[in-house]
Amino acid sequence: MRREPIDPSGLEWTRVSPKYLRVRLLGWLIGSLVWILLASVPLVLRLTGVWDSFPPVWLAWGLPAVVLVSAVWRGILLPRQVRAIGYAERDDDLLVRQGVFFQRTMVVPYGRMQYVDVAVGPIERAFGICTLKLHTASPATNAFIPGLPTGEGARLREQLSARGEARLAGL
Amino acid sequence: MTDGEAVAPQSADEWRRVHVISPLVRGWIALVAILYFAGRDWFEGLFDADSRGRGPLPEGVGLLLAGGVVLGVVVVIAAVFLVSWYFTRYQVTAEHVRVHSGVVFRQQRQARLDRVQAIDIVQPFLARIFGLAELKFEVADAGESAVRLAFLKLDDAKKLRATILARAAGVEPDPDHPEEVPEAPEREVVVIPPGRVVGAALLSGTTVALVVAAAVIITLGITLDTPFIATSFIPLLIGVVGAYWSALSTGYNFRAATSPDGIRMRYGLLDTRSQTVPPGRVQALGIVQSPLWRLKGWYRVTVNVAGYGASASNEGQARATLLPVGTRDEVLQILALVLPDPGTPRPVEVFGAGMTGRDGGEGYVTTPRRARWLAPLAWRRNGFTVTGTALLLRSGVLWRQLVVVPHERTQSLSIDQGPVDRRVRVANLQFQTTPGPVSPRVLLADADAAWDLFHGQSVRAAEARRRSGPEQWMKPVSLPVAQTVDGPDHHVEVRATTGPGVPDAAPGDSGRTAAVPLPGQPVGVHDADGDRPVDDAATRSAVVDGGPSTSGGSPGGPVGPSGATDGAVDRPAAPEQAAVMPEVPRYEPAAPQASPSLEEAPDGRR
Numbered sequence: 001m002r003r004e005p006i007d008p009s010g011l012e013w014t015r016v017s018p019k020y021l022r023v024r025l026l027g028w029l030i031g032s033l034v035w036i037l038l039a040s041v042p043l044v045l046r047l048t049g050v051w052d053s054f055p056p057v058w059l060a061w062g063l064p065a066v067v068l069v070s071a072v073w074r075g076i077l078l079p080r081q082v083r084a085i086g087y088a089e090r091d092d093d094l095l096v097r098q099g100v101f102f103q104r105t106m107v108v109p110y111g112r113m114q115y116v117d118v119a120v121g122p123i124e125r126a127f128g129i130c131t132l133k134l135h136t137a138s139p140a141t142n143a144f145i146p147g148l149p150t151g152e153g154a155r156l157r158e159q160l161s162a163r164g165e166a167r168l169a170g171l
Numbered sequence: 172m173t174d175g176e177a178v179a180p181q182s183a184d185e186w187r188r189v190h191v192i193s194p195l196v197r198g199w200i201a202l203v204a205i206l207y208f209a210g211r212d213w214f215e216g217l218f219d220a221d222s223r224g225r226g227p228l229p230e231g232v233g234l235l236l237a238g239g240v241v242l243g244v245v246v247v248i249a250a251v252f253l254v255s256w257y258f259t260r261y262q263v264t265a266e267h268v269r270v271h272s273g274v275v276f277r278q279q280r281q282a283r284l285d286r287v288q289a290i291d292i293v294q295p296f297l298a299r300i301f302g303l304a305e306l307k308f309e310v311a312d313a314g315e316s317a318v319r320l321a322f323l324k325l326d327d328a329k330k331l332r333a334t335i336l337a338r339a340a341g342v343e344p345d346p347d348h349p350e351e352v353p354e355a356p357e358r359e360v361v362v363i364p365p366g367r368v369v370g371a372a373l374l375s376g377t378t379v380a381l382v383v384a385a386a387v388i389i390t391l392g393i394t395l396d397t398p399f400i401a402t403s404f405i406p407l408l409i410g411v412v413g414a415y416w417s418a419l420s421t422g423y424n425f426r427a428a429t430s431p432d433g434i435r436m437r438y439g440l441l442d443t444r445s446q447t448v449p450p451g452r453v454q455a456l457g458i459v460q461s462p463l464w465r466l467k468g469w470y471r472v473t474v475n476v477a478g479y480g481a482s483a484s485n486e487g488q489a490r491a492t493l494l495p496v497g498t499r500d501e502v503l504q505i506l507a508l509v510l511p512d513p514g515t516p517r518p519v520e521v522f523g524a525g526m527t528g529r530d531g532g533e534g535y536v537t538t539p540r541r542a543r544w545l546a547p548l549a550w551r552r553n554g555f556t557v558t559g560t561a562l563l564l565r566s567g568v569l570w571r572q573l574v575v576v577p578h579e580r581t582q583s584l585s586i587d588q589g590p591v592d593r594r595v596r597v598a599n600l601q602f603q604t605t606p607g608p609v610s611p612r613v614l615l616a617d618a619d620a621a622w623d624l625f626h627g628q629s630v631r632a633a634e635a636r637r638r639s640g641p642e643q644w645m646k647p648v649s650l651p652v653a654q655t656v657d658g659p660d661h662h663v664e665v666r667a668t669t670g671p672g673v674p675d676a677a678p679g680d681s682g683r684t685a686a687v688p689l690p691g692q693p694v695g696v697h698d699a700d701g702d703r704p705v706d707d708a709a710t711r712s713a714v715v716d717g718g719p720s721t722s723g724g725s726p727g728g729p730v731g732p733s734g735a736t737d738g739a740v741d742r743p744a745a746p747e748q749a750a751v752m753p754e755v756p757r758y759e760p761a762a763p764q765a766s767p768s769l770e771e772a773p774d775g776r777r
Contacts, residue, residue, distance in 0.1 A: 092633040099587075106585035107629045111636060137311055137477060138582040138603035167636075 013086035013097065019127045020147020021082040026123060028078055032071035039067040087145050092167065094134070094160065096143045106143045111167035112136045116160050118153050132156055186260045186271075193322035194252035196298050202248060210241060261320055263331065265338055268308060270318050282317040284339040286310045288478030289448050291490070292328050296441040304328040308335065309478025311605065316478075329354060336432040336447065340644050357430035360508065361494065361501045365423060367469075371496035372418040374463040381411045421489035422496060429508050433644075436493065446490065450644045452476050453509045454580045455602075456493070457609035458502055458526055460571040470502045470526065471495060474509070475607025491608050499526065510577060514559025521558065525565045525573035528552075535565060538615040542595040545615055555600075555613045555624060560635070562602075562628060564611050574611040576602055578628070578635035586625045588618065600625060 043060040045051045055063075080100050088095045097105040117133040124130060130153040133144040148156065195202065259272040269281045291307040298304060303322035310317040323331065333354040342352075372378075384407050392400045423440040433449035454475040464470070472494035479491050489495075494505050506513075506522060515521050517533070524533035531537055535554035543550040548568045555564045562581075564574040581602055588598040598621040602611040613621065 093629055102587065102589045103593075104585055104587040105625070106583060107625065108583040109581075109629065109633060109636070111633075112582050136582040136603065137605050139606060140601070140603040141583045143583065 011088045011090075011095065013088050015083065016085050016087075016145065016147035017129050017149045017152075018082075019129050019149075020085075021079055023123055023127050023129065023147065024078050024082055025075070028071070028075055032067075032075070035067050035071065036064055039064040082147065085146065089159070094143075096134075096145055106141070108134050108136060108141060108143050109167070110160065110163040113160060113164040116157050116164075118157050120150070129153075134160070184262060184264050186262045188256065188260055189320055190303055190322050190324060191253075191256060192301065193298075193303060194256050196295075196301060196303060196322055198248075198252060199297055205244060205248065206241070261318070263334060263338070268318050268335065270320070280318065282308060282310055284335060285341070287335065287339045287449060288452050289446060289476055290332050290335060291447070292325075292332060292445040294325070294439075294443045298322050299441075299443065306331055309476075311477035312480075315480070332447065333432075336449065339449065340432065355430045355432040357428040357432075357435055359426055359428045360504050361425075361427040361497060363422065363425040363494075363496060363501075367496055368419055368422040368425070370467065371422065371464070371469060372415050374461075374467065374469075375414075375418060376461065376463075377411055377414040377418070379463070381407070417485045418495075421485060421492075425495055427494065427505060427508070434493070434505075434508050438489070438495070444489070448474075448476055451579075451639070452478070453493075453577070454582075455604040455607065455609040455611050456506070456509055456575045457611075458506075458573040458575075459567075460526070462569050464496070465571075468498060469496045470499065472497065472502055472505050473608040475604050475609045477605040479607060481606035481608065488608065499523070502526070506575065510561055510575065512560050514561055518558075521556065521563065522573070522575075525556070525563045525575075526571065528565075535563075536616060536620050539595075539597065539617045542592075542597045542615050545591070545595065545597070550615065553614050553616070555616065557624070557627070557631070562611075562624075564602075564613055566612075566614060574609055576604065576611050578631045579639040580604065581628060581632040584625060584628060586621055592618075598622070602628075 040063075042051070042055045043064055046055055046057065046060045077100060081098075084100050084103070085098050087097070092111075093107050093109040095105060095107050097103065114135050114137055117135065118130050119133065120130045128150050129147050130150050131144060131146045132148055132153050134141065145156075254274055255272075258274050258277075259270070261271075262269045263284075266284055267281050268284060269279065271277070271279045287308060288311050289307075289309040291305075291309070293305045293307060294303070295305070298321075301322075302325055304325045305319060305321035306323060306328045307316040308318035308320075320328075320331070322328075330352070334352045336355065337352045385404075388400055388403055388407070392398065420440040420442070421438060423438060424443075425436070425438040428435040428437075430447075433447055433452065436444075436446045436448075438444060454477060456475075457473045458470050459473065460470050471492065473488075473491050474493045476491065479487065482488070482490070493509070494501060497505065503519060503522060506518075513521070521533045524535060528535065529537075529551040531554075534556040536556065537552070537554040538546060538550035540550075546553060549566060552568055552571070553566050555562065557563070560578060562576045562578065564576070566572050566574075582605070583603045585601050585603070586598050587601070592598055592615070596618040597615045598618045599615065600613040600621055604611060613624070616624070
């Protein structure tokens, strides 16, 4: 994957499944459609003459236009965002990174993991991927890896549990 | 955890009940309320009876009936209390504490002793009158007490605490008197005079709020020319008095002591509380100074302890406060208890610079100059430094804050960078700890330095965990472990910033680049990114090879060898060191001499 300046050197990031992009695109498509439809309501009402004067025409056109542009922008960003999600297993810890503009890299030591969640939603199941979430004693540890192939998710879960047990350190 | 212990019959293993009147003490408010409502009707009826002359009942019968009803209610309540008391039993075994409770919905709870995060003995006012106390056993479940035994006789509560702590610590019981566990000796280290608690309350934000609100009200009253607005003082005063009261009642008579079982805190005006935080249970520690407290040089020390959780209530905040208001010396003393081994030969300077300092002195890495427009005031103070045992994070100009995170307590850490940050090559680090008032983070650090810290910290944390003491802090095993690990210790320290190595960069920022030399000292040899430009190495921290001469993790380490390492650079600091030498013993764990098992305490990793 593309290396970001923030990335640690000498690390092999594992990318998430490309299917996750399709899931995200699907969600994006549905969400965008709903928003555009909602934003078009004043325009339709205005054009059909139900509302005669209140929203000026430029505003009636502008609202859906703005929503459309932002939706397109997010759509353009999506592939990059998905590509930016990565994780790396090291000897003692797991690194998770995400974000294009606002980048974040998190390191979670295996010995600190309290438990590991694997969650699958209906759409994710249809695409054969899952989301893995790590929990430490700190609720602020917000480390999750979306878009793992089901097999890889199960493997990672077992791997993390095993390593967590081997390196278990109290608190 | 020895099996022999579990098998051997011990009197403490038997099932016990809490004190018989404890339901009364717990439910006294409910009881008073019921009596009040039941009694009021009856009482009012007494007086109304004459005027209305109601009812066919003769005088005496009405009174008798009312009395009977009240008595019946009281008897029923007492019976409920008695039954609930009867069904609540507890047991302390060698490994567990168990509590069975509930009549219809039964609950059986069992908590491992070595998972103890803190033990509190609380005496609410009413319980204090009866000489009773509540014992709270905290494990790492963020806030909710795992075991609450309310109420026990104070002596029994203390004995039970001693027993639990001794077993949790892994102390071998005396074979002759297995049930007799002497309370661990303790020595008082900080006592806060009541006057200072009052002063601290007066210099708190409450006063500022009061003054501001009063000014607003008076101004409004004058401009609107109406006296009625003065009534708005009443809610204001109620709030202010409440705030003062809570500050006073939780800070009153505060004393902190050290004992082999950890840090003891006692405080309280009407309700008293005695907290014990065993060694190694402090996840993060924050030292805060509000602007007004600067006048007196006072600080507040709060901690994240897994058992305490993040509670916004007065009680929760008081519990997480290790020192409600203390001077610099007292803060250092408390720090020495939490972190017996500061991991630096100059703890007083390093922590002092963290509490009040600015710029790069004492090895602090601050926000680079190019990013100062992102934090015009705080950029000289935002900073971090690393000692052999802890990470120090400094921030805040008006509300000065220093956060100390022992290396082995880091849960996870994240680094983040937004588009603006990227432009000026800075990044933020966030350290996740257990819930609590302290939130360790580094703001706007140089990107390379932040990454170095990110990478280095995960290595250091892993290493510190490996050599950290056992959960059972007095287990005899810990001593040899600590000794054998001494060797690898030095490898760990490779990335540690030695105090004296850097401070001389402080006089002039421009001089820093020149001061970088580190000839013959391999820069970042053990590091994945040793290929950083040299000038970055300067702004970060001097990376010194942790050869045998670095005092590394030894407690209160000898200043000599490390000073010799950087002898040439270190000249100006020498007089300071001499002046500070008497301070250094304060960083020895101030433990009572009585117990021989204390010898191992200075090994410090807890």
